[in-house]
Amino acid sequence: MVEACTDWDVHERAPQPDVKYYAYVDAASGTGKDSYTLAIVHIEPDGTAVIDVVRERKPRFIPAQVIAEYSDLLASYRVTEVWGDNYAAGFHASEWRNHPATFLPCKDSTSDNYLGALPALLARRVRLLDNTTLRNQLTSLERTVGAGDKETVTHPKHANAHDDVAAAVCGAIVTASRAARLAALEPKIVMPFVASGGPRYFPGSSEFTGAGVPISSPAPAASYDYNRNEDWKAYVNSDGSIRSTPRTRWDF
8 A cells, every 4th residue: 555655766745836835843852762753745636645755854953943944944835834733732832933834733633643544545646755764654553443443653662662753754744745635625706897997895895905906816905914904705606706795694
């Protein structure tokens, strides 16, 4: 399964324009045996998760220095948000605030991410990098069934077993796939074409912006913040078209 999903001799993919990238980190303290790992991924139009970057910093290390290094890498892929497990949320979230990328704690456990990534791997809807550590860790994971038929996936229970790289990659697959699906559901709002030189009115705003040459995508009035004020949503139909009066609960 893992070999079938591997792009052999591809060790890293360079950032491409017009591609939305996502990232996930599996954090570590730097003083124990665990590595601090990072995976960057993008989602193809058909839903395939493509792993672009896998990085691992083995102990010993200073977490702040690793985060700074990873932050620079994320910037080169235009990544503005990075997910991580609860360990990172508890110990390293404050350090991420010193860098452009926003840290987001993942609600799923590492085991949940393994189980969530499994269907995509089985369907060969994942393209992995040629990374020996990643392959070894993925193929050594153990799946057990506990009380209440609850499934758990972990690395083997011996001293030399690790899953830090696999955790970052599967976390990236699951969170990126979820984010891409949500983004696809967002309505596409298209501003109306303005063909006159008169004042232009924007739905949800009491502001008019002055005359000028006809434009297809007029900028909203400076006093209206579309990110903060959401009154405009009442002027958008479910198909993305614009209406002149606000929607009521009887309008669909």
